[in-house]
Amino acid sequence: MKKVLKIGSAFIGIIVGAGFASGQEILQYFTSFGMMGIAAAILSTALFAYLGMVLMRLGSRMRATSHKEVIYKISGRFLGILIDYIIIFTLFGVGVVMIAGAGSNLAQQFGVPPVIGSLLMVALIFISILMNVDEVVAIIGSITPFLILSIIVVSVYCLMTMDQPFASLNILANEVPTTLPNWFISAINYVSFNIAVGASMSLVMGGEEKNERTAALGGLVGGFGLGILILLSHLAIFSKVETIADVDLPMLAIINEISPILAVFMAFILYGMIFNTAVSMFYAFGARFTKVGTRNFKMFVFITLLIGFGLSFLRFKLLVAYFYPWIGYLGLLLSVILIFTSFRMPKKVRR
Numbered sequence: 301m302k303k304v305l306k307i308g309s310a311f312i313g314i315i316v317g318a319g320f321a322s323g324q325e326i327l328q329y330f331t332s333f334g335m336m337g338i339a340a341a342i343l344s345t346a347l348f349a350y351l352g353m354v355l356m357r358l359g360s361r362m363r364a365t366s367h368k369e370v371i372y373k374i375s376g377r378f379l380g381i382l383i384d385y386i387i388i389f390t391l392f393g394v395g396v397v398m399i400a401g402a403g404s405n406l407a408q409q410f411g412v413p414p415v416i417g418s419l420l421m422v423a424l425i426f427i428s429i430l431m432n433v434d435e436v437v438a439i440i441g442s443i444t445p446f447l448i449l450s451i452i453v454v455s456v457y458c459l460m461t462m463d464q465p466f467a468s469l470n471i472l473a474n475e476v477p478t479t480l481p482n483w484f485i486s487a488i489n490y491v492s493f494n495i496a497v498g499a500s501m502s503l504v505m506g507g508e509e510k511n512e513r514t515a516a517l518g519g520l521v522g523g524f525g526l527g528i529l530i531l532l533s534h535l536a537i538f539s540k541v542e543t544i545a546d547v548d549l550p551m552l553a554i555i556n557e558i559s560p561i562l563a564v565f566m567a568f569i570l571y572g573m574i575f576n577t578a579v580s581m582f583y584a585f586g587a588r589f590t591k592v593g594t595r596n597f598k599m600f601v602f603i604t605l606l607i608g609f610g611l612s613f614l615r616f617k618l619l620v621a622y623f624y625p626w627i628g629y630l631g632l633l634l635s636v637i638l639i640f641t642s643f644r645m646p647k648k649v650r651r
Contacts, residue, residue, distance in 0.1 A: 303509070303511075303514050303518065304514055304518045305518075305521065307505060307509065307514070307515060307517075307518025307522065308517075308519070308520075308525060309445065309522065309525075310444070310505060310518075311352055311356070311498065311502060311519055311522030311523065311526070312522050312525050312526050312529070313573070313576040313580075314497070314498045314501050314502060314577060315348075315494045315497065315526055315577070316447060316526070316576065316577065320529075320530075320533070320573075322549035322550065322551055322552065322570060323533060323536075323544075323549060323550035323551035323554075324548060324549065324620045325620060325624065326530065326533045326534050326550075327537055328476070328478045328479070328480070328620065328621060329478070329486050329489070329490045330486070330490075330530065330533075330534040331476060331534055331537045331541060332478035332486075333473070333474070333478075333482070333483040334470035334471075334473040334474045334538070335466065335470050335473075337473070337534045338531065338534065338535075339483060339484075339487075340483040340484070340490075341487075341531040342527075342531070343484070343488075344490055344491050344527055344530055345523075345524060345526075345527020345528065345530065345531065346527070347487075347488075347491040347523075347635075348491060348494070348523035348524070348527050349520050349523035349524040350520075350523065350639070350642075351519075351523065351635060351639070352498075352520060352523030352526075353516045353517070353520040353523065354516075354639070354642045355498070355499055355506065355638065356505065356506040356509070356515040356516055356518055356519030356522075357506065357512055357519065357642075358370055358374070358503060358638075358641070359502060359504065360506040360507065360509050360510070360512040360514075360515035362503075362507065364504055365504065365507055365587065365592070366500070366503075367387055367503045367584065368588055370503050371384050371387070371634075372384070374637060375637050382633070383633060383634050383637070386496060386627075386633070387496060387500055388585070389627075390496045390497055390627050390630075390631065391500055391582075391588070392585055392604065392608065393623060393627065394497050394581050394627070395578055395581035395582050395585065395604075396608045396611045396612050396619075397612075397619045397620065397623065397624075398421070398574050398575075398577050398578035399421050399422060399578065399608050399612035400414075400418065400614060400615075400616040400619060401574050401616050402417045402420070402421035402571060402574050402578070403415060403416070403418035403421075403616070404417070404548045404549065404616040405417055405552070405567060405570050405571050405574060406420075406567070406571070408548055408552060408553075409549075409552060409556075409563060409564065409567040414613075418612050419609065421571075421575060421578060422605050422606075422609050425575070425578050425579050425582055425601075426601065426602060428575075428583075429579065429582060429586065429598065430598065444573075444576070446572070447529075447572075447573050448525070450555075450566055451529055451532050451533055451536070451551075452532060454536050454551065454554055454555060455532040455535055455536040457554075458535065458536040458537075458540055459536075459539055461539075462540070469541055469542070472541050472542050472545075475545075476541065476545050477621075478621075479621055479622060479625050488628075488632065489632075490628060491635065492629075492631040492632040492635045493624055493625070493627045493628030493631050495631055495634060495635050495638070496627055496634055497577070497581070497627070497631075498580075500584035500585075500587075501580040501581075501583065501584045502519065504584060506519070536551070537550050543557075551566070552566060552567060582604060582605060582608070583601075585604060586600050586601040
């Protein structure tokens with residue numbers, strides 16, 4: 301059970317990056333649809349739990365060291381190439397967004413120039429990349445419980461102190477700008493985007509677990525836990541939508557309302573969650589092109605981080621609004637193939 305919770309916690313840590321932890325993703329993907337955001341959160345929970353289980357099971361069965369071998373095995377040559385490039389693009393793009401989010405986090409809470417937070421994140425990622433995958437997974441999983449506790453506390457506070465009825469909040473929430481057309485497509489897009497984000501590192505983590513059942517249960521628990529966090533975050537932001545709709549980091553703004561001291565603590569938790577996703581993205585990106593642990597791997601990641609830092613000066617909020625949905629639409633193909641593979645996996649996929 302301990303291994304299952306460790307894998308599940310790490311899976312949540314991979315997915316929960318700057319966009320989720322800050323509340324910006326939740327605001328645009330769920331809260332912008334008001335009460336129907338609850339339906340979107342429930343649908344996302346079911347899909348995350350199932351696809352998380354499939355990813356971890358595949359990684360364990362094939363002893364994956366990179367996403368490439370698994371993707372080509374389950375997709376075939378033509379689709380494999382397409383999905384491989386989608387994942388590569390996603391890994392690097394989301395890594396850049398995480399660096400940008402790190403800068404926005406420290407800038408909003410402490411008033412420091414965004415470049416400082418971004419540069420510090422680059423340094424932390426590179427130091428972590430020098431370690432092996434077990435150590436990286438342990439780091440990722442260790443921060444996640446603090447975020448879970450924080451979101452539960454914030455959600456309870458927001459629901460207990462809301463000063464408008466749901467009907468009024470629903471009208472305000474529907475005025476929040478979003479690039480998604482409706483709650484159903486938004487939920488599907490959000491899951492497919494995050495599966496594209498988490499697939500590579502999830503497969504590598506699954507490959508480290510020899511017991512296939514343990515890996516699958518870890519993915520299931522992680523996906524279900526992620527869905528619960530989505531629902532709680534949506535309720536918190538929805539109840540305070542009137543005051544936080546225009547900020548880059550809605551969750552941090554809510555916590556500042558509760559207690560400035562608590563907000564400082566939360567800023568560090570958010571920074572840690574941003575780090576979780578960022579290190580996963582760049583680790584998996586480097587593993588796709590070079591052998592992990594070699595000098596070439598370290599140099600490749602170092603150069604990639606420098607390029608990512610240069611691109612991170614684009615505004616974080618705009619990156620989430622426009623870049624994420626496009627990845628969601630592209631990643632839909634991967635989600636469909638994973639669902640299809642789950643039915644034929646016992647017969648077709650072999651180590």
